[in-house]
Amino acid sequence: MPQLEFLQQIREKASIRKKTIVLPESHDERVLKAAEILTKEKIASIITLGNEHKIRTDAQRIGVDLQNIRIIDPEKSDRLSDFANFFYNKRKHKGVTIDQARETVKRDLFFGAMMVSEGMADGSVSGSIATTADVTRAALFCVGLKEGISILSSFFIMVLPEKTYTFADCAVNPNPNAEQLADIAISTADNHKKLIGEEPYIAMLSFSTKGSAEHEMVDKVRQATQLVKSKRPDLNVDGELQFDAAVVASVAKKKAPESVVAGKANVLIFPDLNSGNIGYKIAQRLGKAEAIGPINQGLKKPFFDLSRGCNVDDIVNTAAIACLMAE
Known part of the structure; x- marks a missing residue:
């Protein structure tokens, strides 16, 4: 089976599952373009993170339609305090203070990871800008390993x-x-x-x-x-x-x-x-x-890392795979 045919099947199967995927790196044009495709093809419901005015300005500039795409600004979110407390309780044994926890979960990667952890999204796809090390840290610190599995x-x-x-x-x-x-x-x-x-x-x-x-x-x-x-x-x-x-x-x-x-x-x-x-x-x-x-595995929920050289289709296909791997 050719790769394109296989990936098309993945997209079609994902659309049946009606999952929600968070794309934290909305300051990347590729991510906004992928969000539009995922939404218009009804592969997944999409949440993007960041300053809403900037996201809408960027989208207008590159001709992306944000209709039916949810935008959350971590700094203005009513969940920020809850997420900060959760992160603090998880990491205080490592010397993390509540102020440090709050600053950490304001970051798009970590806010997205907390959304996945708390059931506000079924999975996350990032790494078009962030390093693998940062994506992995957010995944392990916030989402955690699946019960009974010892390794990412x-x-x-x-x-x-x-x-x-x-x-x-x-x-x-x-x-x-x-x-x-x-x-x-x-x-x-x-x-x-x-x-x-x-x-x-x-x-x-x-x-x-x-x-x-x-x-x-x-x-x-x-x-x-x-x-x-x-x-x-x-x-x-x-x-x-x-x-x-x-x-x-x-x-x-x-x-x-x-x-x-x-x-x-x-x-x-x-x-x-x-x-x-x-x-x-x-x-x-x-x-x-x-x-x-x-493709990452072993976590409680899908939290995927892209190559920084990825294209728009890579982001779309990875999000579709996340939909199928979500519980």
């Missing part, structure tokens, strides 16, 4: 003509331990089902298949596999598996004939960032797969 991670959707795969973690965690690797697998499997709409078959990848090699790096993958099975017995997972045993049926018959996953894996969990980052780029550049991502 990321995944890529890899679209090939014959099949769509989900790869993780290829962008965030350099060397997750066994528990973290298990949680990455669980998060990725759940999101594969939400976005692709098919049952996940999780391969915990290694340079060994079912004891063909012994090494501490293989031990980590075996331990992670067992943790996934114990935490989520409903999931189809197996490991350790080499890449060919995971995705090629004829190889799976020889290397792992008893496996329910080998030969038909669609969720591929790499043991570390070296292998994950290299793996997705090989699939993209030599295998001609269309790579969508990285």
